[in-house]
Amino acid sequence: MRFLVITTFLVIALLLGACQSAVSMPTAPPSETPSPPATLVPERTAVPTAIALKPVYVTAFCTSIGKDAKTYVPFDTPIVITWGWEAKTETQIDDFLQNNITTIKLDGKIIEETLNSEITKNEKSGLPEVAWFFEVGMLDAGQHVITYEVKWKKMIDDGTTTYGPGSKNETLHDECQVIVQ
Numbered sequence: 001m002r003f004l005v006i007t008t009f010l011v012i013a014l015l016l017g018a019c020q021s022a023v024s025m026p027t028a029p030p031s032e033t034p035s036p037p038a039t040l041v042p043e044r045t046a047v048p049t050a051i052a053l054k055p056v057y058v059t060a061f062c063t064s065i066g067k068d069a070k071t072y073v074p075f076d077t078p079i080v081i082t083w084g085w086e087a088k089t090e091t092q093i094d095d096f097l098q099n100n101i102t103t104i105k106l107d108g109k110i111i112e113e114t115l116n117s118e119i120t121k122n123e124k125s126g127l128p129e130v131a132w133f134f135e136v137g138m139l140d141a142g143q144h145v146i147t148y149e150v151k152w153k154k155m156i157d158d159g160t161t162t163y164g165p166g167s168k169n170e171t172l173h174d175e176c177q178v179i180v181q
Contacts, residue, residue: 055080055135060104060148062176070177075141079178081111083148084131086122088159093119093128095156099164105147106136139180148174 056073060083063069073079083104085096104111115133122129150172152164163169 053078057082058146058176058178059083060146060176061172061174064148064172064174067176069175070179072179072181073139075180076138077180078138079136081106081134081136081146082131084117084129086125086127086129086158088127090119090128092156092158093130096158097130099153099156101151101153103147103149104134105145105149106134107144108147139178141180144178144180146176146178148172148176 053076055078056071057080058071058073059065059067060081062071081104083102085093085100087093087096111134113134115135117131117133119128119130121127150163151170155162155164155167157163161168163172
């Protein structure tokens with residue numbers, strides 16, 4: 001149900017973006033300070049039709065959960081990158097939230113300004129989880145690489161195994177491809 005609410009929110013956001021009129025806004029003078037490292041922020045583009053296109057949801061980690069490393073997406077289809085964390089208890093979720101250092105990159109650029117869910121129950125497992133979403137928009141045809149990297153400030157436990165310094169899983173890494181055709 002929570003996923004449906006978030007999906008509805010994303011569709012409404014796309015529609016609102018499409019309904020904005022083109023208004024000339026004053027621009028700020030050029031900055032003399034150096035630009036920060038390249039990062040990705042959600043693309044705000046108008047929807048080509050009155051009906052919002054249904055996005056394809058692609059996980060930032062694929063092979064680590066038994067999925068194929070490649071996801072094929074039709075050209076001109078919006079893409080949303082998702083990732084999350086599940087544990088036995090909400091306290092363990094909070095521990096993850098306080099101690100993780102997660103970096104998601106798309107084609108080498110760090111993803112920022114994500115939407116995240118509240119702690120909810122996973123519909124299949126019934127366990128607490130939290131999820132993040134990044135609205136990419138439409139990508140150019142070809143191969144695009146999503147890199148998922150997680151480190152921890154201290155060792156944490158998800159109720160099944162441990163993660164972080166001194167554990168069996170000091171870091172997590174996955175690399176997935178989105179093939180737009």
